[in-house]
Amino acid sequence: MDFRQIEEKWQRRWAEARVFEPSPEPGRPKFFITAAYPYPNGAIHIGHGRTYLIADIMARYHRHKGYNVLFPMGFHYTGTPILTVAESIAAGDVHAMEDFKAIYDVPEEELRKMGDPLYLANYFRELSKQYMKKIGFSIDWTREFTTIDPEYQQFIRWQFKKLYDKGLLVKGRHPVGWCPKHQMPVGAHDTKDDKEPDIGEWALIYFEGEDGLIYPTATLRPETVLGVTNLWINPEGDYAVAEVDGRKMVLSLDAAFKLSFQRKVKTVERTKGSSFVGRRVRNPVTGELVPIYPAPFVDVKTGTGVVMSVPAHAPYDYAALRDLGEVKLIPLISVEGYGEYPAKEVVERMGIRDQRDARLEDATKEVYMAEFSRGYMRQDVAERVGLHLPEPARSLLRGFFAAFIAGRPVREARDRIRAWMEAAGIGGGMYEIMNKPVYCRCGTEIVVKVLEDQWFLNYGDPNWKRATKELLASMRIVPDEARPQFEATIDWLDKRACARTRGLGTPLPWDPTWIIESLSDSTIYMAYYTVIRRIRELGLKPEQLTEAFWDYVFLGRGDAAEVARAIGADEKALRAVREEFSYWYPLDLRNSGKDLIPNHLTFFLFNHAAIFPRELWPRGIVANGWVLVEGEKMSKSKRNVLALGKAVDQFGADPLRATLATSAEVDQDLDFRSSAARSVAKHLEDIYNLVVSTAERAARDGEGLPEMWLRSEAASLMEKAARALDQVSVRQAAVYVLYDMRRALERYLEMVDVPSRAVLEVLKAWAVAMEPFVPHLAEELWERLGERPFAAKAPWPRLAVDRRTLLAVRYADRLVEDIAGLRELRKDAKRAVIYVNNNFAWIKAAVKARDVRELISAGVPGEVAKRLFDVARQMDDDLKALIEEVEDFDEYSALAELKTFLSRELGMEVDIYRADDGKAPDLGGKRRAALPLRAGVYLE
Numbered sequence: 001m002d003f004r005q006i007e008e009k010w011q012r013r014w015a016e017a018r019v020f021e022p023s024p025e026p027g028r029p030k031f032f033i034t035a036a037y038p039y040p041n042g043a044i045h046i047g048h049g050r051t052y053l054i055a056d057i058m059a060r061y062h063r064h065k066g067y068n069v070l071f072p073m074g075f076h077y078t079g080t081p082i083l084t085v086a087e088s089i090a091a092g093d094v095h096a097m098e099d100f101k102a103i104y105d106v107p108e109e110e111l112r113k114m115g116d117p118l119y120l121a122n123y124f125r126e127l128s129k130q131y132m133k134k135i136g137f138s139i140d141w142t143r144e145f146t147t148i149d150p151e152y153q154q155f156i157r158w159q160f161k162k163l164y165d166k167g168l169l170v171k172g173r174h175p176v177g178w179c180p181k182h183q184m185p186v187g188a189h190d191t192k193d194d195k196e197p198d199i200g201e202w203a204l205i206y207f208e209g210e211d212g213l214i215y216p217t218a219t220l221r222p223e224t225v226l227g228v229t230n231l232w233i234n235p236e237g238d239y240a241v242a243e244v245d246g247r248k249m250v251l252s253l254d255a256a257f258k259l260s261f262q263r264k265v266k267t268v269e270r271t272k273g274s275s276f277v278g279r280r281v282r283n284p285v286t287g288e289l290v291p292i293y294p295a296p297f298v299d300v301k302t303g304t305g306v307v308m309s310v311p312a313h314a315p316y317d318y319a320a321l322r323d324l325g326e327v328k329l330i331p332l333i334s335v336e337g338y339g340e341y342p343a344k345e346v347v348e349r350m351g352i353r354d355q356r357d358a359r360l361e362d363a364t365k366e367v368y369m370a371e372f373s374r375g376y377m378r379q380d381v382a383e384r385v386g387l388h389l390p391e392p393a394r395s396l397l398r399g400f401f402a403a404f405i406a407g408r409p410v411r412e413a414r415d416r417i418r419a420w421m422e423a424a425g426i427g428g429g430m431y432e433i434m435n436k437p438v439y440c441r442c443g444t445e446i447v448v449k450v451l452e453d454q455w456f457l458n459y460g461d462p463n464w465k466r467a468t469k470e471l472l473a474s475m476r477i478v479p480d481e482a483r484p485q486f487e488a489t490i491d492w493l494d495k496r497a498c499a500r501t502r503g504l505g506t507p508l509p510w511d512p513t514w515i516i517e518s519l520s521d522s523t524i525y526m527a528y529y530t531v532i533r534r535i536r537e538l539g540l541k542p543e544q545l546t547e548a549f550w551d552y553v554f555l556g557r558g559d560a561a562e563v564a565r566a567i568g569a570d571e572k573a574l575r576a577v578r579e580e581f582s583y584w585y586p587l588d589l590r591n592s593g594k595d596l597i598p599n600h601l602t603f604f605l606f607n608h609a610a611i612f613p614r615e616l617w618p619r620g621i622v623a624n625g626w627v628l629v630e631g632e633k634m635s636k637s638k639r640n641v642l643a644l645g646k647a648v649d650q651f652g653a654d655p656l657r658a659t660l661a662t663s664a665e666v667d668q669d670l671d672f673r674s675s676a677a678r679s680v681a682k683h684l685e686d687i688y689n690l691v692v693s694t695a696e697r698a699a700r701d702g703e704g705l706p707e708m709w710l711r712s713e714a715a716s717l718m719e720k721a722a723r724a725l726d727q728v729s730v731r732q733a734a735v736y737v738l739y740d741m742r743r744a745l746e747r748y749l750e751m752v753d754v755p756s757r758a759v760l761e762v763l764k765a766w767a768v769a770m771e772p773f774v775p776h777l778a779e780e781l782w783e784r785l786g787e788r789p790f791a792a793k794a795p796w797p798r799l800a801v802d803r804r805t806l807l808a809v810r811y812a813d814r815l816v817e818d819i820a821g822l823r824e825l826r827k828d829a830k831r832a833v834i835y836v837n838n839n840f841a842w843i844k845a846a847v848k849a850r851d852v853r854e855l856i857s858a859g860v861p862g863e864v865a866k867r868l869f870d871v872a873r874q875m876d877d878d879l880k881a882l883i884e885e886v887e888d889f890d891e892y893s894a895l896a897e898l899k900t901f902l903s904r905e906l907g908m909e910v911d912i913y914r915a916d917d918g919k920a921p922d923l924g925g926k927r928r929a930a931l932p933l934r935a936g937v938y939l940e
């Protein structure tokens, strides 16, 4: 079967008939769905394809449910993702070009032009668009845009003006991830692998050496300064003596570099760590003099490269000192369940050999957690501070420690000591990328810079957080398990640098040297889709799209006549734009991969909460899982990125869609296998042939039990599929429609010799139900069945269900199973004699009854009540529900009608008698034994 040929035909017809280009229809319900637009720094791959497919299936389904559906698409040109690729090509990076050739088949002469970022973006935008058409996404292309269109830039300026007016854009001092080469802030979409830099802060404690130099130790546990026995420095490491804000400090060269982005740093001297080993330094809190020891385990790339040693409470320190034979223990924290020296205790309990033992990691975690969560500072710590201070300073300090530190929980003491040291000038802070290394797209490792005078979106604003949480609470989130992730992201988000010095995009309105970055100009653009087509149709110029224009269109502010006059537009035209927005907004569903939860999707919530009134807040989010290809993560370096268009060429659009839909449920990760796609293609071809041949063979009229059953079974499957789609359980729905439905049709064909024309109704319904998943095949069948114009526009099937028929066939199936079991004992049997007890009311009572007594009082004869009760108890819930729904059931005529089917299934002759027919022979006593829905069976 030539899938591609059918697909192209229908794609052409959809486009010609403008099937997916909706306009507002007042009074008709709408469904507005979007998926995150891609960066065209390459064409879309099968991972994008999965997200967009889920959106497309939901869009198509809602069309069948009678909604006016808008599913648009745009392209994200903003920021560094495109620029970086273009720059590397311009610089002659062979790898980048080879990637493009291998993954997307980009011709050589095109590659050469891709040093120009706009050329590159436009090329991949066109290619991605082709791919999306090729796989049959029902996208309205009349609203397509890029984020550097002048109209879009006017829209983003307006958005930032609104945020500014609300005080949500703040200028100030704040640490950001920073590329030293590009000299600009970097966030998740500026880094390799889209890694969000996690910025943490070390506490620095200034130990003053006898040599007059400051040794700043970096620690996350500043309270342990009370138990320091020595410092550690890596003898092989590169160190520096540097002036930091005017004070001479010893720290690793690497630390001096990192710190230079946060403070004034001037390196005076470079040397190996070994030159400091053996010197003595004074603990600034206790006043004790302690030695500096060598430690190869000190990582000069972490913190300052100068480390405090607290052997009573840090397993690494204990193990290292034990290796040196220098153990001295100063306890400072008491924690229930441990003795004076938790680190020593744990190291000995775990049998840790030396400082290279890998289990030290676990030991450290255990002690850290125990002390942080349940530890208290010992009462005697106050007596140990200030040895070096003259009176009355010493007594004052001890008084402070006695009052605020001794006996306090560790978590409280930690913050107090830290704050006091900073105020006293004996401590400070140093920011660091905690999940390092994180690399800029240019390959440079990023650092933390403290920016002054930078613009931040203040996601830390408590009122903004509160509104965003309200929005989230009002929303539907699929899968539900993603909700806590959103909550956590809303909690931890703080100020976020919203502009860059380079890249494509919109300049900050009041400071045009800064370009609004890509995760900040992509938060409310769903609103822009609703109006851009109308803006173009009306010929409105970018400069007419002023603040007053957008205020009126999106917020209903101002007087239409006045605004129209002010911008030099027609009042009716202006109203039309507002009406179109009001019709489509709010957004009903937002689709994206789950990787965008901690950034884009949460920013989308924040910005809607800030800018739009409650009734225009978005209503739902679907965050889907990853896509693996043949069991592996896609990556450019492995060259296993599967371009969407190539996958369509290889398997066909419908086979690819059906494979993506059925391989995993929306929330799960999906492993795409070409073997699966090929077998799905075969399955779809079988469906096509089955439907076409059934329609051709349908040569008689009339509706008997088999037809009624097929119709009822189809109705029930389509009902279940609709319920699944309402829950965005795409896989479940696809299985009902593409697999269970096929099985039902095949069963029907087994029940009859010649199919009846009555089943054409079912075949047409099937075509519609399969349309969201395999739209081209559906249209082809729809046409073959004599329908016009498009299956895509047909209402969701509503077939009449006959529950009695469903019950009959369910019952017949059970009977066949039972008889097959009996047959194991009578392999030579040629004939089955079936006795039917027609008292359906009894079994209805038995399904409801809680015990046998209840059953007897409902009128069931005492001699059968016990057995009947057991029969009912063994039934599954589906069957019980069916029995309850069916009012009256003539078991005898149902089986009589299915006689051909029974005898064919069993491969033997079948005779059916009523159990109360006195003239029937009672073979083997089975006539008397028959119960309703549990026939008596005699084999001979």
Ligand SMILES: [Zn+2]
Pocket: 179, 180, 181, 182, 440, 441, 442, 443, 444
């Ligand atoms: Zn860079």
